[in-house]
Amino acid sequence: MCVCPHEGRMIGTFRGVCALLWILSLGECKISEFQVTCVISEDCVLPCTFTPTRNVLVRWYKQEVLVHSFLPSEGQQGTDGKVLLFKDQVAHGNASLLLQHSSTADRGRYTCRVNSTVDGDGSIVIVRVEAPISDLIMSVTSERHVLCGTKGVYPDPSMQWA
Ligand SMILES: *[C@@H]1O[C@H](CO)[C@@H](O)[C@H](O)[C@H]1NC(C)=O
Ligand SMILES: *[C@@H]1O[C@H](CO)[C@@H](O)[C@H](O)[C@H]1NC(C)=O
Numbered sequence: 001m002c003v004c005p006h007e008g009r010m011i012g013t014f015r016g017v018c019a020l021l022w023i024l025s026l027g028e029c030k031i032s033e034f035q036v037t038c039v040i041s042e043d044c045v046l047p048c049t050f051t052p053t054r055n056v057l058v059r060w061y062k063q064e065v066l067v068h069s070f071l072p073s074e075g076q077q078g079t080d081g082k083v084l085l086f087k088d089q090v091a092h093g094n095a096s097l098l099l100q101h102s103s104t105a106d107r108g109r110y111t112c113r114v115n116s117t118v119d120g121d122g123s124i125v126i127v128r129v130e131a132p133i134s135d136l137i138m139s140v141t142s143e144r145h146v147l148c149g150t151k152g153v154y155p156d157p158s159m160q161w162a
């Protein structure tokens with residue numbers, strides 16, 4: 001699937017281009033990438049699936065720093081309590097991470113790695129955290145001024161008068 005399909009027929013300079021495309025496609029097609037948008041102060045799930053294997057070691061990294069690891073025979077470990085795995089799901093190949101009470105500090109690139117032997121196991125998850133507009137405050141301050149505003153919205157909202 002990830003092998004350059006015409007490699008056998010390529011000659012000369014084309015071989016170099018093909019090799020480059022092949023390397024790029026390796027980086028792209030090996031692991032699935034997801035974008036997850038979490039609502040601030042709520043829990044959200046970062047997906048990761050793998051081919052179930054006996055006693056697989058699951059590791060989650062945030063910007064290449066280990067934030068959680070799990071080995072079924074040893075139980076849960078290496079966490080600040082902010083993130084959890086669904087332990088009972090791991091045996092079924094589901095190593096999704098539960099990010100609890102998300103905050104803007106949780107934004108970033110997460111990587112799920114499992115030591116199964118199957119290519120494409122694991123995932124890359126880009127996490128965004130947003131605080132949607134929950135209410136709009138509108139008030140008339142004087143005869144000629146109407147004030148419109150909202151609070152606690154992230155990222156900063158854009159406003160338009162019509
Ligand atoms: C993994 O398990 C969690 C918790 O039960 C669930 O929310 C999620 O959808 C599951 N993911 C997959 C791919 O089955
Ligand atoms: C994964 O790593 C753990 C801990 O090092 C080991 O016990 C387990 O056998 C490994 N599993 C595979 C499929 O290599």
